[in-house]
Amino acid sequence: MQAEHQDHLSVAFYVKIYVLLLILTGASVAFSFLLRDVVSASVVVGLILVLSTVKALLIALFYMHLRYEKIPVRVWAYSAIVIFIILFILVLPDGIVNLKR
Amino acid sequence: MSQELKVELEGVSREAIGGVIEQEELESVGAPPARVGFWVFIAGEVIILLSLIASAIYFRLTYPHWHETSTFTNVIISTINTFILLTGSLTAVLAHHFAFADAWKKARRYLLLTMLCGLAFVGMKAYEYSLEIQHGFYPNTDPFWMFYYTITGIHGLHVFAGACILFGVWLYVRKTKSKYAVENAALYWHFVDVVWLYIFPMFYLT
Numbered sequence: 001m002q003a004e005h006q007d008h009l010s011v012a013f014y015v016k017i018y019v020l021l022l023i024l025t026g027a028s029v030a031f032s033f034l035l036r037d038v039v040s041a042s043v044v045v046g047l048i049l050v051l052s053t054v055k056a057l058l059i060a061l062f063y064m065h066l067r068y069e070k071i072p073v074r075v076w077a078y079s080a081i082v083i084f085i086i087l088f089i090l091v092l093p094d095g096i097v098n099l100k101r
Numbered sequence: 102m103s104q105e106l107k108v109e110l111e112g113v114s115r116e117a118i119g120g121v122i123e124q125e126e127l128e129s130v131g132a133p134p135a136r137v138g139f140w141v142f143i144a145g146e147v148i149i150l151l152s153l154i155a156s157a158i159y160f161r162l163t164y165p166h167w168h169e170t171s172t173f174t175n176v177i178i179s180t181i182n183t184f185i186l187l188t189g190s191l192t193a194v195l196a197h198h199f200a201f202a203d204a205w206k207k208a209r210r211y212l213l214l215t216m217l218c219g220l221a222f223v224g225m226k227a228y229e230y231s232l233e234i235q236h237g238f239y240p241n242t243d244p245f246w247m248f249y250y251t252i253t254g255i256h257g258l259h260v261f262a263g264a265c266i267l268f269g270v271w272l273y274v275r276k277t278k279s280k281y282a283v284e285n286a287a288l289y290w291h292f293v294d295v296v297w298l299y300i301f302p303m304f305y306l307t
Binding site (some may be wrong): 025052070073 | 176
């Protein structure tokens with residue numbers, strides 16, 4: 001983390017992020033029960049995964065300080081996600097074949 | 102090495118040399134080597150755990166009983182565990198914050214709190230497993246339970262490893278005051294937290 005950003009991130013800021021994470025977790029649990037009979041399962045799954053991704057981004061950007069890292073460190077961090085997406089796409093045909101059975 | 106230089110180096114304590122090395126940044130990367138190395142390690146871990154989760158997602162698409170079976174998992178315990186992990190993330194980032202502010206007493210206190218969160222998570226998970234086994238849900242009961250025990254088990258081991266690392270760092274920084282040891286322990290904790298954020302909905306909410 002660049003030293004100049006250390007001062008901006010106060011304890012209060014971290015607590016705000018924590019409260020936001022708890023609210024999003026509560027929303028995920030509530031959606032899974034309240035929307036189960038209202039919309040299709042895939043919509044609920046999609047919505048909850050979006051909320052999970054928002055929470056993961058909050059942790060990565062602010063708790064892991066990726067937002068304040070220099071580009072080479074960010075590249076290391078994001079390379080894992082890129083490799084994972086490539087792996088996911090590589091086995092996609094197999095998944096589609098299974099779906100059609 | 103000249104005798105003069107040797108004598109000069111011998112006069113410098115190991116901690117002081119460590120401190121100098123710790124503050125150096127790789128010119129090409131703009132970050133200390135300890136941090137860069139740890140991000141490479143986390144990248145490897147992400148691929149291992151996300152690949153497991155991806156295989157479960159593919160299986161979920163083809164397995165019609167996934168949703169019905171997932172209703173047997175314990176949402177209350179897993180929600181409490183999510184709360185524990187998120188609280189651990191807050192205490193971990195505060196440990197990191199205070200370590201960089203040279204407030205070592207507070208930093209060590211938050212490291213210990215994070216470790217306790219890890220142990221609480223593992224304890225709750227063990228209790229949850231015991232309930233599931235009592236109800237007759239074993240890894241070989243059903244493909245859902247196979248994925249469930251494999252993925253949550255590997256994640257649980259990571260949390261336990263995290264708690265051990267935090268305890269080790271808590272002891273280590275007492276004398277060394279190594280900021281980057283605290284930072285890397287905190288990064289590891291956040292990583293296991295992020296992975297859980299995807300495991301939680303996959304097995305408990307959907």
